[in-house]
Amino acid sequence: MSWNARALDVLAAGEPTPLIDFPVQAPGIRLLLKDESAQPTGSLRHRHARALFRQAVLDGLVGEGTTVVEATGGNAAVAQAWFARRLGLPYIVVMPGERSQARARAVEALGGECRFVTPPLAIYDAARGIPGHFLDQFGRAAEHDLGEELFAQVRPDWVVTGAGTGATSATLGRWVREHDVPCRVAVADPDNSAYFPGWTLDVPDYATGMPSRIEGIGRPRVEPGFRPDLVDLVIPVPDAASVAAARHLRAVTGLAVGGSSGTALWAALELVERMRARGESGTVVSLVGDAADRHLATYHDEAWAAAKGLDAGPYADELRRRVALRPEGG
Numbered sequence: 001m002s003w004n005a006r007a008l009d010v011l012a013a014g015e016p017t018p019l020i021d022f023p024v025q026a027p028g029i030r031l032l033l034k035d036e037s038a039q040p041t042g043s044l045r046h047r048h049a050r051a052l053f054r055q056a057v058l059d060g061l062v063g064e065g066t067t068v069v070e071a072t073g074g075n076a077a078v079a080q081a082w083f084a085r086r087l088g089l090p091y092i093v094v095m096p097g098e099r100s101q102a103r104a105r106a107v108e109a110l111g112g113e114c115r116f117v118t119p120p121l122a123i124y125d126a127a128r129g130i131p132g133h134f135l136d137q138f139g140r141a142a143e144h145d146l147g148e149e150l151f152a153q154v155r156p157d158w159v160v161t162g163a164g165t166g167a168t169s170a171t172l173g174r175w176v177r178e179h180d181v182p183c184r185v186a187v188a189d190p191d192n193s194a195y196f197p198g199w200t201l202d203v204p205d206y207a208t209g210m211p212s213r214i215e216g217i218g219r220p221r222v223e224p225g226f227r228p229d230l231v232d233l234v235i236p237v238p239d240a241a242s243v244a245a246a247r248h249l250r251a252v253t254g255l256a257v258g259g260s261s262g263t264a265l266w267a268a269l270e271l272v273e274r275m276r277a278r279g280e281s282g283t284v285v286s287l288v289g290d291a292a293d294r295h296l297a298t299y300h301d302e303a304w305a306a307a308k309g310l311d312a313g314p315y316a317d318e319l320r321r322r323v324a325l326r327p328e329g330g
């Protein structure tokens, strides 16, 4: 078997992640969480990494011995290092800022190398300057396998995701359109992100120039992988509401989710509320992007939120009104 054939085997779809029933006070309406924290590397980025490697192998850009390079500070690096190790490829990630052991540890444990660069925006040029193949998760955002997997598990009326590279909403939107499935795709968008204004005003290169405080989603500009034509609705979510919803999600499921899962949950609950008000029944799926103990010191920590000027209190009150706090029998 050739190296490429073996690589494509390694890059075949993984085990499906579970759906979790989430309690809502709305008769006839089900809210399900698609738990991507159950991925082998703990986040939805596992799917992006698999798709990026797969595309690069198919395009002949990555082969036996190719050094693979990326610029990112987040979950993407851990997922990519995991696949690089399984493919036997050297992996180098350029991370923004001063060296941090905490951020380097997970990548280095998988045999990857971390290089830290300041100022943060210099990571892209630094990555391009390293001999090897630059995966470029934003520039080459590759649609992944979530659609196939999710719609084999359930046929929801709505699925709610965030948008970083744009790959997930494009994947889902394309799947429902190509398979003529009557499910709509909503993107939950945090403060400062360009996606909500860009989509609403129909300006494909809209830019806010401001970074998102919700890790993994929300961008200062509309990225090339975001496909407004494959999205049915973009819902703006205040960061304080994302924080309140992330904490609520943890209280109900025990998962120490990141802020982006809160953003999606808040938007999903808005959709549930709209359906309830119209007397509709149906199913809404909301993505859990990741869970990790490090989030306990940020989104789940009151001092962190206060220092960021985020008052989750009023949104937590609203959540208590909207949802039953414990799952049935819990």
Ligand SMILES: Cc1ncc(COP(=O)(O)O)c(C=O)c1O
Pocket: 044, 045, 161, 162, 163, 164, 165, 166, 167, 168, 169, 215, 216, 217, 260, 261, 264, 287, 288, 289, 290
């Ligand atoms: C809830 C959620 N939605 C979406 C994404 C990513 O979106 P995209 O595929 O646009 O990068 C993330 C982070 O990876 C996330 O946590």
